[in-house]
Amino acid sequence: MKIRVAISQIDSYVGNYAINLQKIKGYITEAASNNADIVVFPELALNGYPPEDLILKTQFLRDSLNCIEKIRDFSRSKDIIIILGGIDWDVESYNTAFIIYKGKMYGNYKKMFLPNYSVFDEKRYFSAGRSPYIMEIDKVKVGITICEDLWVPNGPAISLAQNGASIIINLSASPFYKERNKTRFEMLKTRASELSSWIIYCNLVGGQDEIVFDGGSVVVNPYGEIEFNAPYFEEGLYFVDIDPLEATRANLREGKRKHYNESVYFEKVNVINIEKRIQDKLPLNKNNFYNPDVYEQLYLAIKIGIKDYLSKNGFEKVVLGLSGGIDSSLVAAIASDSIGPKNVLGLIMPSKFSSKSSVDDAVELAKNLDIDYKIIPITDIYESYISELSESFQEKDEDKTEENIQARIRGNIVMAFSNKFNYLALACGNKSEAATGYATLYGDMAGGFSPIKDLYKTDLYKVANKFNEIHNKKIITKSILEKAPSAELRPNQKDEDTLPPYSLLDQILFKYIDREMSYDELLQEGYDEEILKYVINLVNKNEYKRRQSAPGIKLTERSLGKDRRMPITNGYVPW
Template sequence: MRTFRIAMVQMNPTVGDLGGNVRRILRWLREARKAKPDLVAFPELAVTGYPPEDLLLKPKFVEDNRCALNEVVRAAKDVVAVVGYVGQGDSAGHHPPSSPVVAAGRHDIYNAAALLAGGRLVTTYAKRHLPNYGVFDESRYFTPGRRLPLVTINGTAVAVNICEDIWLPHGPTRRQAAAGAEIIVNINASPFHLGKSRSREQMLATRARDNGVIVTYTNMVGGQDELVFDGHSVVLDHTGDLVARAKGFEEDLLVVDLNVEAVARSRSAGGRAPRTEPPAAMSVERVVLGPKPRKKQSRVVAPVEPLADPLDEVYEALTIGVRDYVKKNGFRHVLIGLSGGIDSALTAAIAVDALGADNVLGLFMPSPYTSRESREDTIELVRRLAIRMKTLSISPTFKTYLRTLDGVFAGAKADTTEENLQARIRGNLLMALSNKFGHLVLTTGNKSEMSVGYATLYGDMAGGFAVIKDVPKTMVYELAHRRNRRGGQPVIPKRIIDRAPTAELRDNQKDEDSLPPYAVLDPILKAYVEDDRSVEEMVDMGFDRRTVLRVVALVDRSEYKRRQAPVGIKITHRGLGKDRRMPVTNGYQGM
């Protein structure tokens, strides 16, 4: 039986760290080589990390990326490999410049895949479809590719394409399969959001079946600023059946023997595979490497790692997001302001899972409004998580501020100013410890708060990384329950979960004094912030008009706060970062 052995390297590069990424590629290449694969696949832009953003505008960076690739080329003497990098000059396909403002000496660059064999760069494929929506800005940097190399490796016809290329039914996959490709090597840097691992596999299965071709999907893994790549590399056979799946949220090497004979058999038997090539501006170029199938000693049994429950995937995404942000930015320790509330408790639990209890420091900063329960629950949380904690009272500083402001505030009533001051003292104390001892401050605000602006700029919003910024409050509770059910003693004390949420910035304050109940607020926020629903549509969905109008106004008015918020992990299909680019100055009163 004719088979083709692919080794898929699901790796975790760091954006910009070309040297580190190449070392990582070479290490995995050595590991992969042991399986004697016909081909080793690395993710999209494995050399540079994804997304390199405006590093791509530096000609020296593009040049250095090419030098980094050359190291890999030289190492790939006895192996065929596909590696994502930034192409320039070596990817054909003329395209008129899209902008008249081209920096001197700058040339078109491509999101490219190099095919390496025998210590040389055999050919390249450049991504055809450049995503420029959501978190993506690829049209800012890249020129779309025009060439379609079809490479026969040890007797099997292989075509490479990249990420977005396979999401489109009319993309290159169709033409590549029609031109004879038996295997599509799709390389990826596909950011996670809730439920994506499943919808992605559905799409890949459909694409494989529609084109009668084996699809191998090699994804990146790890965190990069607001993005998390979830791994879950997969192989689907030509009927759309799942053949193998790599782990989620960690590096992995997936070695699979692909049954190419079945593809060929199915094609000669006729069936649904496209017989004619659709018209396209892309030209197919044929390359042959090692013309005969290699004899295999034995078949490998490829794993099908399970997909976790979607909510557990979110927890994993948050964990790897924190770990990678902290480590890739050169930090070891994190500092978290603990209030006795659910948000800071969940954030601390995630931090402990990401970094270990020794690397997490809690700071409890009580005021006269801090309840006994908050104090007790914080102490209990700290005990269960086995982290260290410091306590600093904000009362003396709060009093001094009020004395300082006494003259200018004379006659004015107490309002949110005094509440914000307390939050800002806490922010300052966290930053003081961070400055003195080098901890990264993790903020604890959730998506519901961040959306309606129920957060103090420079107060509880102060910090380097906003862990649960994209997690709605109702999901914060679900995640806390999940974490508690994981076995062993529940880490988050029950009372923290059960108590009514409060900022404790004045007596008997409850979140629900200022906001609709979260069970009402969160679906409205999803409709408005994530799905761009109008007020009428939300009312039609059954929400109370007054509540909707109030929420919409709160969201619109707090754009300036979000603009100054720290980066945080995207876990929904529309986060509050690069996904959502609203003007601050915005007169839209539309309903």
Template sequence: MSNENNSTELKGKSLKFAMAQSHFMVGDIQNNIQKMRSLAIEARDNGADIIVFPELALLGYPPEDLLLRPSLSDRVKAALSSLADINDIVMIIGYPHVDYHGTFNSAAIIQNGQQKGFYHKQYLPNYGVFDERRYFDKGRNQVLFDYQGLTIGLLICEDLWQEDPIKALKDQGADLVVTINASPFEAGKQHTRQALLRKRATDNNLPIVYVNAVGGQDDLVFDGGSMAVQANGDVAHEAPRFLEHLLYASFDIESGQFDTQVKAPLQLSAESETYQALVVGLRDYVNHSGFEGVIVGLSGGIDSALTLCIAVDALGSDKVYAVMMPYEYTSQISLEDAQAQARRLNVSYTVCPIHDAVAGMRHTLAPLFSKAKMDTTEENIQARARGMILMALSNKFGHLVITTGNKSEMAVGYSTLYGDMAGGFDVLKDVYKTQVYALANYRNRLEDTDVIPERVITRAPSAELRPDQKDQDSLPDYEVLDAILKDYIDNDLGFNEITAKGFDPDMVRQTIRLVDRSEYKRRQAAIGTKVSHKAFGRERRYPLVNGWSIES
């Protein structure tokens, strides 16, 4: 066929893509495939020619050792075959492919009940939260398929972050690239993705369909933000963040361009995207784990106040139970502010004093402590009494205890093991104390009446475990502490590099020692939503016992 005739044939012809930015629960293959079926039918009925699902959507991401289950291959094959009656729309589905060559992170091309082809991910990330080399074999071939005059290339997530795969597709004649992704949230990540897509598109003169997962899975949150990007790097369509959404984009084959979105989604500030991530992370963890609700130990301080707001926004006030557990060092201000916030958010609120519990424990320990001086042990008994009460309520009524420790406290061990660390999910685990203040002010700005009493934000933070106690009695000012912690934890800088920035050497040395010494506590801590570049847990793992020198 001559080029002139081909041009005439394609004139006015377009393909409509549906980007299925959806949550697919890990391990729930049957419900995931039913969700795909429903979305495919909806997209087809709305005129879509091709629907694209996220990376490993069939099994959910990250599936971890579910990939090692002997029945995986049969379950996947049965699920894919159940789509045989879906006609008149092409489905690109992320799934685990298992055959005698190995196990692959793959994309299937399904049309009119037939699997027309598949692509295996070539670059397997093994950094940060990713552990794909433990499970997958490396794909080695580019895959293109022709559909209605358009040659489409396939990539999966990390493949796009490397230069070679998309260049190879271009060299082999691709007109457009579809990339499926399970890219977890971290602050500022969407701007990084957009910059990458612009560069890959312009460097190769290729339009890109980018589909990302959405929703919470354990300590990860996927924030969506799926996009259709023109060959010149312009974003033609973008899906809203943190929401399930079926995004449509029509591609004109002759001009090689997408139509343009009428109304772009709301752009989120740093505080708003972090807050949304925390809400989604808690919401999906609680709901998918089957808990009836959550319990928060409300102290009158800013950490528990922000945690309570996030819990209500995630689950609704009817599923949140606040418990104030005063002792003789609890101030009247704390009692007033905790009650005021509970009333403002309309949550169930109970006051449960711990005087008798602490007295009973001290009486039991008195013969053993008779020759020992009082120290932080007695303070920790208070925290552990509170932890015991919260866990007893959880045990009795089936609600998940959510802890309130922030990243600054978790970093330096300013917390009590089996006390305020007792619980199943730590909402602020990856949020530094300075960020806690910023998020509290952000949440208050969303409504005419403060949901967090102003006094909670402005007064000096205290654990209230002894008379007139202040956090800064034991820790540097949080502005300084957080700056040191970010350099040491997030940026992996050492003692010499941090002190070269002008920080007091003794303060840096003490902070690093506290971080290193507290690893055993963090290893036993509840999980919490990752929002930073480097979170405690699967992303930052250090030996509990080691002889590493601070200044080496």
């Protein structure tokens, strides 16, 4: 006897119940028509994740419960068990998995472990459940968990296994960041092996503000081996046939069910019985999906992040400044892939300090991508600014003020096109620049969305090379990839005039920001004292700029958005 499970890797739209409900019903219908016994949806699939302060609105919660009732009514004609992530609410709100079958609500499982770190604020919104949950189908026990419940080493999954669950389903909304899938795989393989149970991990997919969910839903057998891995960054319905007796065989192979710490055993385990017969079915074809490498995953994350931010916020086209540098080139290239080249406009805005090669590179890139572009020189506008300010500035030498005026003129022009044509303006700054404040407020930082905001400069080049490899063509040209980074706001300017080489800078930034290493720890690793103090000072004093920047896609473990909440007014000196 095999149980067929349909994994609904859904791209939910926060707060849009009409769209989410339509998708959910469609997947239920498709799953039932393919003889699935169970269809499972991700965490809060009905509401979208994270709903944030929408959860504080009682009408939002009432609407959620009304949609659950609509799904219950819809299920009357479907011979399939539905496990749906949504919000349960009476006096308190709960992150919940609803179990529905043939018009009946059999019960619900309330998430027990609420994450409150990184991008998660679940303790602000939800109360924790108290009891693990098992449903029994034709003598097969299936345990249900939600996201963090499975990550906790001594969590409810132990009680599920001890109470005979041969299959443990996990509804998840696990955000993407670089190499996240490796950590996830190791956790899932460990849990399956130590519990001698099947693990079905159903993950959300799609972009939501600064977060991207990568899908990649996984089925792991009781020996800790991956049996199925759904595509990354793709919405879809995927089927797996599971032999629950394999869990018994795994236990026998190990000699006995593994011993656990008795202190984590949950005395109360809710067990519900669903009267459904598991029918024999024709075997499924084996599905082997390609697992992209780390830089292709970063490319795909940016691609879906742009697409979903536009579609879910009512935009169709984007505009950006195209400088001929690597940052804007990569943003334009991925935007072109994401929403189509005819929906991307590049503005080439040379000043008297712009090199001819940079303008040529920008034009060649636009042609390679087949995107529209306009050349709008800013020299006359800049000279007009300088002329108007000359009297006020007559006793001052030229400095970064004049440089920033150029960046702000360009930002003004980009925003003018955004306003006039309802284009979303894309900012093109990277994480190295955001961390050190090497960017101009209301200039190159201007925009409604910042796709590579969380991508270090050194990784940016690797993603650009991966883009060319994927397309089997040097779309981002050799001259763009090899030129020394420069803002071109003064003669012969190079980024390294102000910053350490990016190969060194990004090492320090990664360890200081992502790994939270202290100044003393970094000093012990052999970094130069003067460079360390310089970089750390840049990071600490530019929080006010980051607080005013456009939202951007989380691509690293500790992004400079919700992940890292530092006070702007801050007198702490770390040495």
